[in-house]
Amino acid sequence: MGPIEPFLLSFVTFFPLLAGVGLLLIAALASWIGTKGLPDSLWKSVGLASTLATFGVSVRLFVEFDATRTGFQFVEHLSWIPEYGVNYFVGIDGISLLMVMLTTFLVPIVFIASWDDIRESIPTFVFFMLFLETGMLGAFVSLNVFQFYLFFEVMLIPMYFIIGIWGGPRRIYAAVKFFLFTMFGSLFMLVAVLVTYLLHFEQFGALQFDLVSTTGESKALLDTVIPLSGQIVDGEPVVWWKTQTWLFAAFGLAFAIKVPMFPFHTWLPDAHVEAPTAGSVVLAGVLLKMGTYGFVRFAIPLFPVAALEFTPIILALSVVGILYGSLVAMVQTDIKRLVAYSSVAHLGFVMLGMFALNEQGLNGSVLQMVNHGVSTGALFLLVGMLYERRHTRLISDFGGIAKPMPVYAAFFGLVTLSSIGLPMLNGFVGEFLILMGGFLAHPPSAAVATFGVVLAAVYMLWMYRRVMFGPVTNPENRSLIDLGLREKLVMVAMAVPILWLGIYPNTFLLRIQPSVIELLHQVEVRTALTTLPSTEDVALLAAADTAADPAADPNREPQP
Amino acid sequence: MVPIEHVIALSAALFTIGVGGVLIRRNLIVILMSIELMLNAANVALIGFNRMWPGIEGAPRMDGQVFVLMVITVAACEVAVGLGILISMFRNRDSVNIDEVNLLKW
Amino acid sequence: MVNGATEESVLRLIPLLPLAAAAYHGVMLGLVRRPTPRTVTIAISCGAVLASFVASCVAFWSLIQHPNGSHLLVDNVFSWIGSGVGVHAFSADVAFLLDPLSSVMTLVITGVGSLIHIYSVAYMDDDQRDDKGFQRFFCYLNLFTFSMLILVLADNLVLMFLGWEGVGLCSFLLIGFWYSDEWNAYCGSKAFIVNRIGDFGFLLGLFLLFSSLVDVGKPAVEFQDIERNLALITEATLAVPEWLGGGEWLLVNVIALCFFVGAVGKSAQLPLYVWLPDAMAGPTPVSALIHAATMVTAGVYLVCRMGFLFAVAPFASMVVAWTGALTAVFAAVIAIAQTDIKKVLAYSTVSQLGYMFLAAGCGGYTAAVFHVASHAFFKALLFLGAGSVILALHHEQNLENMGGLWRRTPRTHVVFLIGVLTIAGFPGLSGFFSKDEILVAAFASEIPGHTWLYGIGLATSGLTAFYMFRLHFLTFYGESRASADIREHIDEPGKLIIYPLYVLAFFAIFFGYAGLPQVWGDLVFGVDNSNSLANFLMPTLAVVPHNQLDHTTEVWLAAAAITAGVVGFGFAWFFYMMRPQLPERIAAALRIPHQLLVRKFYVDEAYDLLFVRPLVAISDRVLFRVIDVAVIDGLAVGGIARLVRATGTNLLRHAQSGFAQTYIFFMIAGAVAIVWILLR
Amino acid sequence: MTAVILGVVVGAFAPVITWIERKQSAVMQDRIGANRADIGGITILGLLHPLADVIKLLSKEDVVPTGANRVLHLIAPVIAAVPAIIAYGVIPFGSTYVFGGETISLVVANPDWGFLYIFVIGSIATYGTVIAGWASNNNWSLLGSLRASAQMISYEVTMGLSVVGCFLVYETLKLTDMAMAQDTTFRVFGFVEVLFGGELPWWVSQFAVLPQWGIFLQPLGFLMFLTCIMAENKRPPFDLPESESELVAGYFTEYSGMRFGLFFMSEFIEVVVIAGLITTVFLGGWAVPFLSQEWIVDRVGNGFGAFAGFGDGFANGFCMLVHFATFLVKVVAVIWLQMALRWTLPRFRYDQVMDLCWKVMLPLSLVNIFVTAALVLLLGE
C-alpha cells in the first residue's frame, strides 16, 4: 500500500478502470497469440477481485477520514489543462465519502449477484461495470467542475450499454430514453457551468474550473459572486434575466432529471424495468445519487440565493413526488416498476430534506441517499433473483413464494421493511431526520410528506403480501429453489449496512455532520456575498478590478 | 506584374466555376474534378497573397506556399479516397450518377 | 459507543434478552439449513422472556429501593441518532427509563408475556407445522416482546417510536403467521397499514413537538426534558390555514391530537379500530399477548406517558375521552352479534380500550393504567381460555358450533368463567375495581359532557356483561352444537395450557387489590392509602383537576355499575339460557339492524369503498395511466419527441434529401450569405 | 541558339537510335541486323533504314478508328512527343565557359529547379499514352493505357524519391550544379577519417580515389533511378502497356503513319533524355574523370596554350569540346546500356511490375534517403 499512499483517492477511483483496461489488453494479447481470449470466469473473478480491492481501499479511506475536520480530505490537485483552469482535482468530504463507500460497496455486490445472471458477452459486461464504477467514483470525488461534468457524462456510456445489451425486451428504448433524458438536462448544466466559469473569469481574471481553491490565495468557483439579476447589455439591465436563478435552474434541471424528481421521472421505470439486475442496482443505488449529490455539491453552494428562491418549488415537487411515486407504485403490476416508482418517492424524501437546508434535513438527506442505495439496491437484487428463477416480474404470476423460498422471503421482508422505514433499519433514520428537518423548515410540506410513510407501507406491503403470502396458486412457483449460498452471501452483505445504518447511524452521521455544517456555512456566506452589493456595485467592483488588472477586461477573449 | 486584385479575381472566377460544376454536374467524377478546381482557386489566391507579402531580403516568407502544399496534399488524399468511394459505388450500383445516390439521408 | 455498565444496566437486559433470542432464531432460520430442535427453541425463547421478567423484577425492586427517591432509573446505552449542533441539535439515544409507569408496564409485559410464551409452547406444538415454523413463531414472539419493552422503556419519543413500529411489525408478522392463507396475510398487512396511519400521527406530533421546542431553544425528545420545557410552549398557537376555517389553535392541542392519532391507530379506537378484529386471524396466543394484553394498550400508555401534555391540552383530552367512550359502546354493540369467539373477545378488547381512553381523557391516568394492567390479566385469561376451547374443538371458532363444553373441559370452563366475571365487573374482582375507577374518573372529570361520558361508560358496562355472558353461555352451556366427529374428541388441553390460565386467573381475581380504590379501602377493608398502585404511579402521572367525590357518591356509582352488570347478565341469561331460540327470532324480526350488527355496521366495507378503492382507482386510472403514461410520458416527453420527429419528417427531411448537391447548395448559399453580410 | 542546335541534334538522334537498337539487338542475337535499305547500293551499315522508315511513315494514311474521339485521338501523339523533346531543355551538355567577356553555357535553360522540371515533364508525359489508348475506342488500347497510366504514376513516385539522395548529396536541384559538383574526386575511404578520426596511410588517400560521381555516391539511387526511368519510358522489360503478345501494340494499336511514328519517336527521344539525365546526375555529366575543368583550362591554357601561344579562349574552347565529347560518350554508353537491358531481360508480369515498385523500390528508396541523410549529417559534407 505504500506507494499509493498519496494517491489513495485516485487509486480508488481509477483502479477499476485500470483493471478493466488491463484485462482488455491481456485478452487482446491472448487472442493475438492465438488463444480464444480469456475465459469468462477469469474476467468475472478479476472484475470481482478488483472491485473488492477498491472496496478495501475505500474502507481505508473511511477509517482514515478525519471526521473532526471540515473541508476536503485526501485532496489531490494536478494540473491538467492549466490554461483553462481544468485540473485533475479530487478530494472528499463526508458527503462524498459516503457516496464513494456506497459505490465501492455496491459494485462488488452486483458482481456477485450477477455472477450467473449475465450469460453473454461477459468480458464486455465486466469491462463496462468497471468502467461504470470509475465513472461514478470519479464524479463523486471530482472537485473540478469540468472534471465532474466529464465523469457525469462518461457514466452514461457504460450504463447505456449495460441496459442496451443485457436488458429486457424493450432495452433499446429504455436505454435511449435514459440517455436522452440525462443528456438533455446535462447540456443545460454544461451551459450553466460555462457561464459560471466566465463570470469567475470576469471577476478574477483567471480561468478556473476548480470548485474550491487549494490554497488560500487562489480563487475558485465558489469565490465567484453570481449576480442575482441584471446582466447589463448595452447599458440596460435586462429585466427577465436573473443570472443566478437561471443558472440554478439549469443545474437543477440536470440534477432533477437524474434524481429523478417528479415530472422528470418517467425514464426511471423504463430504465429499471429493462435493465439487467446489475444495471438496476447500480442505477438505483448510485446513479440516481448523482443528481442529489450534484445538488448538494454544486447547485446549492454555488447558487444559494436561487436555491432558496426555488425551495418552494422543489419542496412542492418533492412532496408531490413522494405521494405520487407511492400511489403510482401501489398500482404497478411489475415488481421492478414498483420498486422504480418507490425510488421516485424515496428520492422525493431526499430532496425534501436537502431543501430544508438545515442540519437535520441535510444530514438525513445524505444518509437517505445511502439508505436508498442500499435498500433499493437490495430490492432490485431480490427481484433479480426471483426473475432469474421465473423469468417474470409480474406480481400476479406470484403468490405464496414464502412457502418454497422462506429465506428469500425473510430477506425480502427485511429489505421491504427497510424501504418502508422501519426503525432500527436504515430507512428510518434518514427519513426521520429528513422529516424533522422538513418540519423545522416548512412544516406543511413535511407533514404531507410524512403521509408518504404510510403510503410506503401500503405499496410495499401490498406487493409483499401478493408475492410472498397466500397459497401457492401458480404451480410453477411450487418448485422454486430457495437462495443459494452465493445469493445468501449477497443478501447478508446487504443486510449488514441495512442494520448498521439503522442501529448505529452515528458512524456515518458523524462524518456527514461537519460537511453539512460547512455547506450551510457556505450557503450563508455566499448568500451574504451575493445579496449585499447591488448589481451596480458588482459592476463597479468589477470595473475597479478591471482598472487594477487589465486581464479582467470582460470583453477580452478568454485566453491563457 | 499584374495587380494582386487580378489574381484574386482569377481565383474567384475559378472557384465559382468549380462551385458551379459541383452544383450542376451529375457525373461524380466531374464533381470531384470541380472540387479540385475549387481547391486550386484557393491555391491561386494563397500564392497571390503570399507574393503580396513575400518577406524581406534574406528571410522570405513562405506561409502561403506552405499552405498551398498542404492543400495539394489534402487534395491528393481527397482524390484518392473519393475515387475509391466512387469505384466501390460504381461496383455496387453501376453508376456514378450523383442523382442516384441519396443514401446520405440515412 | 456503548456506555459502561452501572447499576441501571439491568434495564438494558430487559429488552435485549428477548432481542438476543429473536436474533438467534433469525440467524438460525435464515442462514442455517437444518431446523433447530423444538426444545432448543423453547428453551431459548421462554428462557429469554423469563429472564427478562426476572430482570424486570430486579429493576422494579431497585426502583422501589431507590435511595434518592426520584422514582426513576435511566440507563443510557448509546447515542443512536445525533444530528446538528446548537439550537437545532437533535439527539436520540438508546436510553431506557424505568419509572413507576414503565415498571408496571414492564412487569405486565414480561409477566403475561412469559405465561403466554409457555402457553404457546403447547398451543403451537399442536399446530401441525414444521420446526422452522415453530421457531419462526417464537422468533416473532421474542421480537415482539423486545419491541414492546422498548416501547415502554424508551426514555425518548424516537426510541419509543422504534418500539411502536416494532410491535406493529410483529403484529403484522404474527397475524400473518399462517401466511399461506390469503386472509391471514391480508389481515396482517391491514393491521400494519392501519397502524401506520396512526404512526403518521405519532410522527407528526413528534415533529411538531420538537420543532416547537426548537423554536423556544430547547430541542429535546426525552420525556423528562419535554415535560420540563413544556411550560414554554403551552401558550404557543398554531395559525390555521384559511381552508380549515382560519383562526388559531393551541399548539399543545394539535400536538396532543397528533399523538392521539397514533394512539388511536395502535389501540384500535374509532375510526381506526378495524384492524383489531381482523387481527384475530393470528394464532390465539398472539391474540392474547399482542391484541389484548400488551400492544394494543400502547396507545393508552402513550397518552399516559404524555399525560403532562394532555393535561395542558383540554380540547385534546376531551377528544380522547369522547373517542374512548364512543369506541367503547360502539365495539360493545358490535360484539353482541358476533359469532366468532375470538371476534367477540376482540371487540370486547376494543371496547375495553375505549374505557381506558375514556379514563385517560378524563384525567384518570391512574385508572387507565390500572385498567390496562387488570385488562391485561383478564383479557389474556379470556383469550387463552378461548384458545383452550378452540384447541379442544380442533380449531373451531364459531359459537354456533359450540355449547355444552363445561362438562368436557371443566377447568377451562372455570377459569373462563372467572375471566367473564372479571370483565363483567363482578364485585371484588379486579375488573370491578378498575372499571369502577374509570367510571368514577369520568363522573368526576370537568370536561364538558362528562355525565354523558359516564352514562355511556355505564351502558357499555351493561353491554359488556351481556355479551360476555352470552359468549360464556353459548360456549359452555346448553347442548353441544358441534358436529358429531368433533364431539367425540373434545378434550381438556394439557397442563402447559391450563397452568398459565390458573396464574392469570389468580391475577384477574386479586390484582384489583393492588389498586383498591380508596372508597373500598375505607369502607370495606379499613386500609389507609389502599390504592397503592395509584400512589406508586402518582409521581409520574400528570394530575388533572377534577371534582372531588365523596364516598357516598362513589358507592352509588359502584352500585350503578353493578346494576348495569346484573342487567346485562340477566338479559344474557334470559336470551341464551332460558329462551335460546329467542335471539334467532329477534334477529329474524329485526333483520336490518341485526345484519348491521353482524356485518359490524359495514365499516370495513365503507372504508373499502371510501378510501381503498378510490385510492387504488385514482392511482391506477388517473395518476398512472393518465398523468404518468399519457401526460408526462406521452404528452410531454413523447410530445417533444414527436415534435422533433414531426419537424424532421415534415420540414427538415426535405433539406436532408440525400442528394449531395442539395447539401452543397445550402452550404454555398450559406457561404454566400455570410460573405454578403460581411461585405455589406 | 543552343535551343536550335539542340532541336536539330535531338531530331536527328531519334532515328539514329532506332538504328542503334536494331543493330545492337542483331549483335546480341548474333545476326547481321538491318542492312537492306540502300540508296544506289549504298547501305551505310543500314543507316538508311531510319530514313526509309520516316518516309514510309510519312506517306501512310492517318486513320482515325470508328467511334474514336477524333480530337483526342489526333492530339495524343503530340502530347506524348512534346514533353520528351522539351525535357532536353535542362540537360547540360557542358559546363560554363568564358570566352573573353562572354559566357557560354551549354544548356538551354538552367533554372534553379531544374530537376523539378524533369519531374513535371515526366508527369505530363503520361497523358499522351493515356489519351491515346482511351481515344482509340479499342479495348487493347484502353487496357494498354490503363496499364501505362498506373505504371507511370507508380514509378514516378519512386523515381522522385530515388534521386532525393542525390539532391541531399549535391544540395541542389540545378542540373548544371549537379554536374559541376561531380567534376572532382573523392577519397573512397575518407569517411573513415571523419568517423573514426586518425589518418589513413598515404597510399590509401592517394590512390583510393574516385571521381565524385553520383553512381559512386548513390549506387542504390542509380540503380533505382535507372529502373524507374526505364519503367517510365515503358521500354522493355517494362513494356507492358504495349506488349505485343498481349495487347497487339497497347495504347497505340490504332495509330498509323506519322502519329504512330511520333509515339515511336518519343520513346527513342526519351531514351536519349534518360541517358542524358543519368549521365548528368550519376555519371558526372560532361566531366572528364579525374580531370576537373579548372585543371584542363589551367593546363591547356597555361601549359599547352601558353606554349602554343593560344589564349584562354582556346583553353575554354578546347575544354568545351572535350566536355561535350565526354558527355556524348557517356550518353552513348547509357543508351547502350538501355539497349542491352532491353535485349537481355524478359518482360515482367504486371503484378511483378507493381510489386517491384511499391514493395521493393519504394521502401528501398526511403531507406536510401534516410541512410544518405544520416551520412550527410555525419560526414558533414
Add this chain to the structure above:
Amino acid sequence: MEISAVLFYVFAGLAVISALAMVLNVRNTVAAAMSLVVTMVSIGGIFVLLDAYLVAALQIMVYGGAIVVLFLFVVMLLNLRTDDFPPVGLRLAKLGGGLLVVVVVSAIPRLLGGVFPEIPAAPTGYGGYRALGIALYTDYVLLVEMVSLLLLAAIVGALILAKRKID
C-alpha cells in the same frame, strides 16, 4: 505591358476557359479531364509568374501528373460511356449555380478595384525549394507530420475502399 503580365493574362484566360470547358463539357468526361489538366498547367504557369517555382512544379506534378491521371484512370477503368450525364435536373442546384455566378460576377469588378498596393519585389530565394523547405521543416513541421498522417490514412482508406474484397 510587360511580358509577365501578358503571360499572366494568357494563362489566366486559358485557365478560365479550360475550367469552363471542363464544367460545361457534358459529353466527354475525358475531355473534361483534359481541360482540367490545361487549367492545372495554366495555374502552374501563374504560380511560376508569381515566383512560386516549387509550388508550380508540384502543382503540375501532383495535379497534372497524378490527380488528373487518376481521374482518367478511373474513367477508363469504369469505362464510362460519356453521354450519360446531362446536367442535373435539380432546379434548386441550377438556380443556386446561376445565383452564385451572378453574385461572383457582380463581385469581380469590385475585386478589380485596386485597393491593394503594388506587388513588391520578391527577395532572393523566394519560392525556391530551399526557402520552402526551411519553412516546412521548421515552422510548419507539425503540419507536415499531420498531413503525412493524413496521407497515410488516405492511402489505407483508398485501398480498403477500392479493394473488391477485404482479405
